[in-house]
Every structure is written in C-alpha cells, then in structure tokens.
Amino acid sequence: MADWLAIAVSFLYVFLALGVAEALRKWRGYSVDFTRKFIHIAVGMWAYGTVLLFKERSAAIVPPLAFVAINALSYRAGMFKAMETGEKGRFGTIYFPISFAAVIWLLWDRPHLVVASLMPMTWGDALAAIVGRRAGKHHYTIGGNRRSVEGSVAMFLAGWLATFPPLLLLAHPPLSTGLAVGVSALTALGAAVVEALSPWGIDNLTVPAASALVLVLSLR
DSSP: OOHHHHHHHHHHHHHHHHHHHHHHHHHSOOOHHHHHHHHHHHHHHHHHHHHHHOSOHHHHTHHHHHHHHHHHHHHHHOOOGGGOOOOTTOOHHHHHHHHHHHHHHHHTTOHHHHHHHHHIIIIIIHHHHHHHHHHOOSEEEETTEEEEHHHHHHHHHHHHHHHHHHHHHSOSSOOOHHHHHHHHHHHHHHHHHHHHHSOTTTHHHHHHHHHHHHHHHHTO
C-alpha cells in the first residue's frame, strides 16, 4: 500500500473509533471513563496497522503527530466528548500519540518492538484502571499517587498477554516461544512498576518508554 493511502486509512480508523465511542456515550449511556478507555485501546492497536501498511517511518509518524495537535485542540475546546474528562492538567490523550510517534521513529526497523512497546500501555493501563476502580480493595500510595494492588496485577497480566503476540508473530527472524513469553513478562513487569511510580497522565510517556527500553535491552 502506498504511504499516502496508509495515512488516509490511519485517519479513517481513528475517526471511526472516535465515532463509535461517541455513539456509545450518547446513545448507549456509557461513561466517559469507558469510552476514553475504548479509544485508548483502539488507537493503541493501530500499531499493528502502522507496521503492516506503511513503508517509510517518515510517513508512519504523520498520523500520531497530527493527533498530538488534534488532541491538544480537543483538550482545550472539548471537541471529542467521548475522550475528555473535563479535568484540567490531565494530558494523557496528548502524551500517548507523542509516545506512539517516538516508538515508530526509534524502532522502525524492528516492527515487533514497535508494536510490543505500545501494548503494555494500550491494554495494561486501560484494564488496570477498570479493575482498580471496580475491584480494587488493597491500596498503596507512592509519591502521592494512589493505586490498587488489583489494578497493578491487572496491568501486569494484560500487558504480558498483549506483548507476547507481536514478539511471536512479527519478529524476523522469529523468536522462540519461550523467549517471547519471558521477554513479554519482563516487559509487562517493568511497565507495571513504572506505571505505579508515574503521576497520572505522565504514564502515557513513561510506560511506553520503559517498555521499549526493556525490550531493546532484552533482545539485543
């Protein structure tokens, strides 16, 4: 696929996800917390589309960089109600596409690492928030940030399960199943620890960075 067409497909995919989330919010009564996580997961999963459709990294970073600006505008003007909480000082929707673009640029020649670096944040963070809110009974505080043990465990397990497939399916030459399992577990553990230490919103930068670092060091 030509890169200009891949860019068009990328925008279509993300705006479709935003549209579905807005429909869920308006017509099904889903909370913004839910639709925000829905968008977060949908956008993160586009990492697969990015490495499979684009030919050049310079084109692949265009959609996430564009959404840095679009999301910043939405944050200020409330354009996309399905992903805006209305709370000032929470820039997660802006930070995540920055991380997306950085991972693409730095790891483009290793597509399995591009996808794997984003999976702990995509799935782990989203499910950690859901589990922590609904089932969190054992809480701890680090640096003023309150987390739940249940949420952190969910972050680790979801991150592990989500990081394993790209390592197994996209690596060239292929990784052994045992190595993919071990490295994905180590990556998820590092992501869970960093998420627990990060202030709200900043984890959209720190978790992908930590995940990428663990992966690069583990698979040199």
